[in-house]
Amino acid sequence: MVEEVEVIRSGVLAGIPHGFxxxxxxxxxxxxxxxxxxxxxxxxxxxxxxxxRRAVAAVQPGARLVTVYQVHSPDAVIVGEPWADDARPRADALVTVRPGLLLAVVTADCAPVLLADAEAGVIGAAHAGWRGAHGGVLESTVAAMERLGADRGRIAAAIGPAIAQDSYEVDSGFREAFESADERFFAAGREGHWQFDLEAYVAHRLQGAGITRIEPLGLDTYADEGRFFSFRRATHRGEPNYGRQFSLIGLPG
Structure with a gap:
């Protein structure tokens, strides 16, 4: 028996084709x-x-998949037409108003964020690891959506499966990259280390960008091996590589 693709959906994006x-x-x-x-x-x-192919069929059959070459940047691109895999722009977020396009980001511990202003018909997808979130990728995504007619007061955002605080140990160098106001996202760990709450930090950055409808799904990629891929889990095990998962959003056409 072939296992079905599991599609995890968000309540705040109801009515918009999407899935983690x-x-x-x-x-x-x-x-x-x-x-x-x-x-x-x-x-x-x-x-x-x-x-x-299975991922697209599970979320929005017949849609055209669009991805970018992710580089942990703050950059968001506006999509008018799909491009070939070897012509993907280097960016970490995509936005569009075109029905029939299925925007996708790949992750393996970083936080995927799907966004929509349903009234304006504008959607976005962002890859928000700590570096991208700290650098402003979420703010860039919201700004790009507004250039297409969205209103940040109407945008809803869902934060998908990502490494959870209990699984995300960081060192002092990592902690020093953040401002003192971000102290609440770090819990004390073993000596010289902290546990970082990426999901809460991403939600905080969205709130700072004026987004008020935010749904963190609270799913830990590291801890749930049967359900998710995890870069950090693979690294801790000394595995030669690791899988990546999709987060997808489209517009009904």
């Missing part, structure tokens, strides 16, 4: 077993292509 996916329902084998959609996971190309 994990590793369930794919055909990849080995360390990336499951629904790996990452092009850099040393996975068989045909398996990744099939997983991507």
């Amino acid at each position: 996916l994990g590793r369930r329902g794919g055909v990849s084998q080995g360390v990336a077993a499951g629904l790996n959609v990452g092009l850099g996971a040393d996975d068989a190309g045909e398996a990744v292509a099939e997983n991507r």
